[in-house]
């Protein structure tokens with residue numbers, strides 16, 4: 557498949573020494589390949605960390621672009637081929653009101669809803685398509701639970717590539733509309749994400765398409781590390797004590813862990829980071845949380861039935877490694893009841909003014925549970941990952957309550973609000989003063 561012309565371009569990935577099997581350690585040249593030919597283990601991008609350490613510094617990073625490409629030294633960077641529509645450098649905000657409600661004194665929200673297509677998936681797609689372009693691909697594809705489709709279609713359009721995205725046919729309207737607008741090809745399949753993913757794995761064997769989460773998955777996964785890089789930079793080159801991450805395939809969780817470790821490896825974090833890595837799943841699709849609770853290493857596939865459709869992966873590719881990372885760091889993979897998801901969305905909105913999608917509701921509900929059960933203690937500096945915006949999952953909030961007026965008059969307002977209290981809203985009017 558990879559012709560001479562593709563191979564030739566590989567070496568332009570700065571600091572990347574190749575791909576390495578997570579299981580047996582075998583090395584491969586950096587190409588569009590995701591599984592080890594000997595043991596079928598997943599391949600990861602390998603770097604020359606000593607060379608990176610000699611090049612990176614907080615000052616150089618700060619002088620870089622206001623996107624995840626400021627960390628290019630720690631990414632498969634195809635320099636001239638970057639597909640950059642501004643993913644990354646999202647806000648890290650203190651969340652004092654939510655913290656007070658939950659009993660945490662140092663709570664932060666990393667709000668990845670601020671990305672170009674409003675979810676963290678822009679991180680992985682920007683990196684995956686940059687690599688894909690450097691390999692010579694002209695078509696971007698993916699299997700998606702919704703947000704990935706948005707992001708692939710948008711990045712492909714901006715890069716002048718064609719896109720073909722595959723989604724389960726029961727996705728939220730907002731996610732489908734936000735994908736079709738980019739004018740790529742959207743194929744909706746009657747079946748679960750896991751069916752869609754299997755189809756894409758089959759297609760990737762016979763098509764010259766860059767499936768961002770199949771054949772170029774090693775590069776895709778690297779994009780997730782940048783959320784850890786940003787948190788550390790935004791905290792003044794420190795790591796937090798704990799993070800809470802919504803989990804679908806487990807890739808974001810495992811790469812966040814890898815990201816903090818790499819910062820130490822290249823000297824950007826002086827102390828070895830001790831971040832408890834917690835994962836969050838909704839009960840209706842919680843295969844990793846179930847294995848965690850059972851004390852097992854085996855993630856048994858489930859048939860997803862959850863309101864959190866962006867997390868509805870029943871057979872998670874990185875489930876085993878997510879379990880390992882949580883356990884190794886003193887974290888947990890927690891599941892939350894389905895009806896707590898919308899509650900979590902509302903709680904975040906009403907305390908911090910942030911409207912997140914269902915995946916963020918899962919994070920907040922899990923955070924609440926982890927604090928209640930003592931897995932996160934009150935003075936731990938904690939970062940909750942908010943990975944997407946609420947406008948794409950309006951369905952989750954069926955009951956919308958507004959105060960309705962028949963006439964646009966002050967009297968109608970007084971009548972409608974009679975008895976309600978608005979603090980200092982009853983200030984004397986200027987005219988009367």
Ligand SMILES: *Cc1c(COP(=O)(O)O)cnc(C)c1O
Nearest residue numbers: 703804805806807808915943944
């Ligand atoms: C895809 C997704 C996740 C989780 O991603 P994985 O890396 O597959 O675990 C979390 N939140 C949102 C909003 C997503 O779209």
Ligand SMILES: [Zn+2]
Nearest residue numbers: 577580592595
């Ligand atoms: Zn192997």
